[in-house]
Amino acid sequence: MIHASHLIRSASLLGKGTADVLVRDGVIAAVGQDLGGAAIDGATVIDAAGLVALPGMVDLHTHLREPGREDAETVETGTRAAALGGFTAVHAMANSSPVADTAGVVEQVWQLGRESGWVDVHPVGAVTVGLAGEQLAELGAMADSRARVRVFSDDGICVSDPVMMRRALEYVKAFDGVIAQHAQEPRLTAGAQMNEGKVSAVLGLAGWPAVAEESIIARDVLLAQHVGSRLHVCHVSTAGSVEIIRWAKGRGICVTAEVTPHHLLLTEELVRSWDPVYKVNPPLRADEDVHALRAALADGTIDIVGTDHAPHPSEAKECEWAAAAMGMTGLETALSVVQETMIESGLMTWADFARVTSAAPAAIGRLGDQGRPLEPGEPANIVLVDPAARWNVDPAAMATKGRNSPFAGMELPGRVVATFFRGHPTVLDGRLNTPYLHGAR
Amino acid sequence: MRHLLDTESLGRDNAIAILDTAQEMSAVGEREVKKLPALRGRTVVNLFFEDSTRTRISFEAAAKRLSADVINFSAKGSSVSKGESLKDTAQTLEAMSADAVVIRHWASGAPARLATSGWIDAAVINAGDGTHAHPTQALLDAFTMRTHWARLTGTPSVGGDLAGMRVLIVGDVLHSRVARSNVWLLRTLGARVTLVAPPTLLPVGVEHWPCEVSYDLDATLEAGVDAVMMLRVQAERMKASFFPSAREYARRWGFDDARLARLDALALKDTIVMHPGPMNRGLEISSGAADSPRSTVLDQVRNGVSVRMAALYLLLSGDMRAAPTPALPAFAQPAAKDHP
Numbered sequence: 001m002i003h004a005s006h007l008i009r010s011a012s013l014l015g016k017g018t019a020d021v022l023v024r025d026g027v028i029a030a031v032g033q034d035l036g037g038a039a040i041d042g043a044t045v046i047d048a049a050g051l052v053a054l055p056g057m058v059d060l061h062t063h064l065r066e067p068g069r070e071d072a073e074t075v076e077t078g079t080r081a082a083a084l085g086g087f088t089a090v091h092a093m094a095n096s097s098p099v100a101d102t103a104g105v106v107e108q109v110w111q112l113g114r115e116s117g118w119v120d121v122h123p124v125g126a127v128t129v130g131l132a133g134e135q136l137a138e139l140g141a142m143a144d145s146r147a148r149v150r151v152f153s154d155d156g157i158c159v160s161d162p163v164m165m166r167r168a169l170e171y172v173k174a175f176d177g178v179i180a181q182h183a184q185e186p187r188l189t190a191g192a193q194m195n196e197g198k199v200s201a202v203l204g205l206a207g208w209p210a211v212a213e214e215s216i217i218a219r220d221v222l223l224a225q226h227v228g229s230r231l232h233v234c235h236v237s238t239a240g241s242v243e244i245i246r247w248a249k250g251r252g253i254c255v256t257a258e259v260t261p262h263h264l265l266l267t268e269e270l271v272r273s274w275d276p277v278y279k280v281n282p283p284l285r286a287d288e289d290v291h292a293l294r295a296a297l298a299d300g301t302i303d304i305v306g307t308d309h310a311p312h313p314s315e316a317k318e319c320e321w322a323a324a325a326m327g328m329t330g331l332e333t334a335l336s337v338v339q340e341t342m343i344e345s346g347l348m349t350w351a352d353f354a355r356v357t358s359a360a361p362a363a364i365g366r367l368g369d370q371g372r373p374l375e376p377g378e379p380a381n382i383v384l385v386d387p388a389a390r391w392n393v394d395p396a397a398m399a400t401k402g403r404n405s406p407f408a409g410m411e412l413p414g415r416v417v418a419t420f421f422r423g424h425p426t427v428l429d430g431r432l433n434t435p436y437l438h439g440a441r
Numbered sequence: 442m443r444h445l446l447d448t449e450s451l452g453r454d455n456a457i458a459i460l461d462t463a464q465e466m467s468a469v470g471e472r473e474v475k476k477l478p479a480l481r482g483r484t485v486v487n488l489f490f491e492d493s494t495r496t497r498i499s500f501e502a503a504a505k506r507l508s509a510d511v512i513n514f515s516a517k518g519s520s521v522s523k524g525e526s527l528k529d530t531a532q533t534l535e536a537m538s539a540d541a542v543v544i545r546h547w548a549s550g551a552p553a554r555l556a557t558s559g560w561i562d563a564a565v566i567n568a569g570d571g572t573h574a575h576p577t578q579a580l581l582d583a584f585t586m587r588t589h590w591a592r593l594t595g596t597p598s599v600g601g602d603l604a605g606m607r608v609l610i611v612g613d614v615l616h617s618r619v620a621r622s623n624v625w626l627l628r629t630l631g632a633r634v635t636l637v638a639p640p641t642l643l644p645v646g647v648e649h650w651p652c653e654v655s656y657d658l659d660a661t662l663e664a665g666v667d668a669v670m671m672l673r674v675q676a677e678r679m680k681a682s683f684f685p686s687a688r689e690y691a692r693r694w695g696f697d698d699a700r701l702a703r704l705d706a707l708a709l710k711d712t713i714v715m716h717p718g719p720m721n722r723g724l725e726i727s728s729g730a731a732d733s734p735r736s737t738v739l740d741q742v743r744n745g746v747s748v749r750m751a752a753l754y755l756l757l758s759g760d761m762r763a764a765p766t767p768a769l770p771a772f773a774q775p776a777a778k779d780h781p
Contacts, residue, residue, distance in 0.1 A: 193549075196645050196646070197645060197646045198646035198649040199646070200644065200645075200646060201644035201645060201646030201647055201649065201650070202449065202621070202646070202649075202650075203549055203550065203573055204549040204570075204571055204572035204573035204574070204618060204621055205549050205550070205571075205572075205573075207644075207645060209645070273557075274550035274553045274554050274557070275554075315526065318526070318528050318558070319526055319527055319528065319554075320527050320546065320548040320550060320551040320554050321548060321549065321550045321551075321554070322547075322548040322549065322550075322571070323527075323548060
């Protein structure tokens with residue numbers, strides 16, 4: 001079969017020196033100055049002058065809603081959004097219906113991802129049966145399934161029972177898995193609606209105190225140390241959590257941490273609008289938390305950006321605050337928000353961006369063929385970004401079914417021009433192209 | 442001002458305009474025919490998602506005294522109990538040409554959502570939302586205090602404020618929309634507010650509020666006070682460990698007979714005792730205090746109708762931004778056609 005090849009001309013690799021990149025047969029065939037000659041005969045040339053080439057982004061934290069809530073999102077629509085956002089791999093959280101707590105469900109999601117062909121879809125397995133926190137799910141069966149699950153999480157619900165958490169951390173060592181914890185002490189957050197502090201005091205909304213996150217993280221890093229396991233902390237949202245994780249890493253505890261784009265940019269002040277598009281779990285926090293999270297991502301205390309992409313149908317947000325669903329979309333805005341908060345601010349370079357959005361999340365998920373350097377012989381998972389572009393966020397124009405973007409109406413920098421997934425352009429000229437066909441290769 | 446949603450955003454001029462207008466309205470309640478033609482042909486909907494007979498009938502009386510048509514919409518036994526959304530309910534009322542929606546809702550922010558979502562064009566009056574705000578309660582409290590304060594200071598109440606008045610708000614501040622709305626309004630009107638509560642019933646973040654905070658009711662009484670506002674305390678809070686027992690609460694934070702006597706001993710002869718109702722006699726307030734000459738409980742109820750008439754009138758007939766201190770409305774004078 002004939003494989004299309006592409007010559008990416010004059011891209012700035014990781015925002016540094018410019019080079020040509022030849023993509024052929026799903027891999028990076030060559031990287032160099034002024035590639036030419038017979039080697040590139042027949043290749044489609046893409047002028048990438050002024051564009052930054054980055055490894056395809058890897059999201060450790062999305063909600064694709066399928067099976068069960070196809071009105072909110074499907075694997076097809078969610079992965080279209082991912083490709084447009086510059087991703088080549090996403091992890092799909094387990095809180096579907098039925099819950100992804102068996103080999104059958106994770107294989108179904110994995111298969112849906114294969115059939116869609118926009119990105120690699122890696123199902124996250126539930127830690128406990130039905131996310132109920134009472135009995136371990138068959139973690140080994142999910143690990144051994146065709147989906148090869150390595151990340152386990154009850155995300156949305158905290159594994160709050162310390163014995164359950166200890167057992168899960170211990171058990172997944174058998175297949176090099178990791179427990180991704182949604183750190184939220186349930187008793188301290190019963191009925192919680194927003195960050196507990198000066199804004200909740202005025203608005204009369206039940207508070208979600210920082211200590212409810214920090215106390216679980218403190219407990220979990222100590223458990224991880226005690227049993228010698230790998231812990232990942234989802235969506236870290238407070239300055240205090242950063243301090244605890246920094247302390248744990250200083251002691252050599254094997255913990256990684258994640259921050260969402262929205263926690264890097266938005267604060268609780270937005271809740272004063274009463275618009276539930278700003279309702280999310282963990283909640284938007286205070287200005288000092290936002291700055292601590294940015295600093296932590298820049299200095300490596302926080303390892304990765306995960307979107308926590310959480311699409312909801314419009315009726316779940318067109319209601320009073322307390323009745324609204326928690327969550328925000330994020331796949332199609334992540335790159336721009338991280339550019340705005342971390343690169344435009346001078347805190348990070350594009351090489352750092354590649355680390356926190358690609359290499360590090362791929363390493364946590366144990367994905368061998370994602371998050372790789374842009375070097376010959378590596379899988380051709382590449383995103384081309386126009387860092388000088390600016391655009392206005394319009395949720396109605398997005399590929400995700402969710403219209404619940406908290407960035408709606410904002411002008412943000414950076415535009416994804418092209419995404420190569422396994423050497424195939426899923427996005428060209430900023431628009432969806434065609435999916436990668438797994439069976440054809 | 443198109444809506445009345447909270448007191449935090451209510452400027453001094455608008456607040457005083459409402460109080461002054463309410464003062465004119467109060468004269469209507471003393472007439473033989475307690476009715477004005479001001480809102481004839483206008484429709485006011487009382488949209489109550491939470492039981493509150495007292496507030497609903499107060500708004501109903503206010504709207505009827507202004508000759509408005511009143512529709513009462515209670516969440517119980519309505520489409521709301523069948524799962525209809527706030528949006529659909531609101532748009533249904535809009536389709537019936539409601540000019541004003543008076544909303545009571547269990548969810549903080551529901552009135553603001555109604556006012557700013559674009560679902561309806563009607564004026565929205567917050568009749569109490571969750572633990573957020575209850576602006577007409579705060580206005581009627583301020584009206585009651587202003588009348589008292591003007592008499593004490595020998596100044597006219599119209600156009601006046603509460604400058605220098607010392608006010609205690611005592612009880613479950615954490616769950617109280619009344620306390621929140623009073624703190625902002627009383628600050629705007631120049632009063633000095635002290636919150637007194639068990640630490641468990643004060644919100645984290647209260648240190649940012651424009652008031653003092655104390656845990657000691659006796660000490661704050663000793664320091665001198667012109668009005669003591671007791672908040673309703675739900676005995677169920679005890680089960681969630683906000684305080685150990687109803688008796689301990691009453692001893693430490695209740696306005697009991699001993700504290701009533703203490704006001705006399707301190708020569709605080711003009712200090713008033715307020716309560717938004719309904720009262721838990723014997724818990725946050727003793728019967729002796731509730732029925733004493735210091736009690737303004739029934740004045741507050743009476744003033745509630747006047748303040749709600751003022752709010753409805755100004756939102757539906759006036760433009761408070763354009764005319765922050767309107768001339769006294771002519772209709773408030775005895776009108777021949779309304780007299781027998």
